[in-house]
Amino acid sequence: MSHIFPLPSDLPEFLSPYLPKSVEAKPFVTLTYAQSLDSKIAAKPGTRTAISHLETKTMTHYLRSVHDGILIGSGTVLADDPGLNCRFKENGNINTPRPIILDPSFKWDYKGSKLELLVSRNESLKPWIIINDDSNDNIKEKIQYVENSGGRIIKIARNSDGKIKWEDILKTLHRLRIKSLMIEGGAKIINDLLERDDLVNSLIVTIGPTFLGQQGVDVSPLELVKLENTQWWTGTQDVILAANLQHN
Numbered sequence: 001m002s003h004i005f006p007l008p009s010d011l012p013e014f015l016s017p018y019l020p021k022s023v024e025a026k027p028f029v030t031l032t033y034a035q036s037l038d039s040k041i042a043a044k045p046g047t048r049t050a051i052s053h054l055e056t057k058t059m060t061h062y063l064r065s066v067h068d069g070i071l072i073g074s075g076t077v078l079a080d081d082p083g084l085n086c087r088f089k090e091n092g093n094i095n096t097p098r099p100i101i102l103d104p105s106f107k108w109d110y111k112g113s114k115l116e117l118l119v120s121r122n123e124s125l126k127p128w129i130i131i132n133d134d135s136n137d138n139i140k141e142k143i144q145y146v147e148n149s150g151g152r153i154i155k156i157a158r159n160s161d162g163k164i165k166w167e168d169i170l171k172t173l174h175r176l177r178i179k180s181l182m183i184e185g186g187a188k189i190i191n192d193l194l195e196r197d198d199l200v201n202s203l204i205v206t207i208g209p210t211f212l213g214q215q216g217v218d219v220s221p222l223e224l225v226k227l228e229n230t231q232w233w234t235g236t237q238d239v240i241l242a243a244n245l246q247h248n
């Protein structure tokens with residue numbers, strides 16, 4: 001396996017200020033995704049839409065190679081059936097991150113998924129799945145299947161609002177030696193985390209020259225969010241914004 005596309009030679013330097021550094025007590029968090037000009041990340045709910053050019057998709061795989069874990073939500077895993085591995089090779093080595101799925105009611109089926117296929121070919125690590133600690137009995141079989149396959153089920157208590165606190169997710173992953181975490185989405189997670197300048201260390205957004213239209217899946221946080229330390233990279237087709245969330 002090799003690079004999915006040659007990585008533009010100036011990208012590592014451009015990205016370098018935004019790449020993982022050690023932070024105490026929680027993983028370094030990179031929030032990263034690809035969006036259209038009208039701030040959509042998919043053309044319709046429940047579907048997967050290719051936005052990135054191969055060049056910027058390669059950048060995503062480069063980012064994957066420098067993180068310990070890659071996290072997505074249940075909406076994304078169900079819509080995309082993603083591979084979540086790393087196809088960027090450096091000096092002959094591939095450093096593939098741990099796929100972590102935030103799926104509190106365990107709707108996804110690992111059995112028969114693309115990820116399971118990649119794991120069977122040694123091209124991805126076994127997944128970790130974060131579920132509610134009070135999840136009911138009808139997911140027992142799925143839990144057993146993942147555990148018997150060498151994956152890990154991580155149970156975390158939810159809050160009074162029904163959600164799991166991001167602090168608890170990050171603290172738990174840090175205890176499990178995830179020191180850097182790339183969060184790729186989807187929209188619900190991105191919209192929540194854009195407001196968490198206390199938790200997100202870097203923001204890296206690919207913008208493709210397309211409008212996905214009004215049925216698209218929006219990235220738009222509830223409140224005003226300002227960025228700082230912004231830098232732009234221009235590629236063959238896309239631009240990349242690298243930034244930090246401004247502290248309130």
Ligand SMILES: NC(=O)C1=CN([C@@H]2O[C@H](COP(=O)(O)OP(=O)(O)OC[C@H]3O[C@@H](n4cnc5c(N)ncnc54)[C@H](OP(=O)(O)O)[C@@H]3O)[C@@H](O)[C@H]2O)C=CC1
Binds near residue numbers: 047075076166
């Ligand atoms: N272009 C891009 O770069 C990307 C595009 N996408 C696209 O995004 C779309 C999916 O986005 P979306 O539907 O918003 O889904 P998400 O992937 O954001 O998943 C949302 C779900 O994750 C769970 N979740 C999120 N936050 C929490 C929390 N704090 N505690 C507990 N559970 C939580 C909930 O699961 P539950 O409802 O089960 O309780 C929630 O409904 C797809 O179309 C996909 O293709 C996704 C990633 C990147």
Ligand SMILES: Nc1nc(O)c(N)c(N[C@@H]2O[C@H](COP(=O)(O)O)[C@@H](O)[C@H]2O)n1
Binds near residue numbers: 033057077084185206
């Ligand atoms: N960087 C990027 N560009 C796009 O155009 C995309 N649609 C996505 N989607 C994200 O990548 C995941 C798929 O990963 P695999 O290639 O299957 O490993 C998908 O789940 C989204 O998180 N990303």
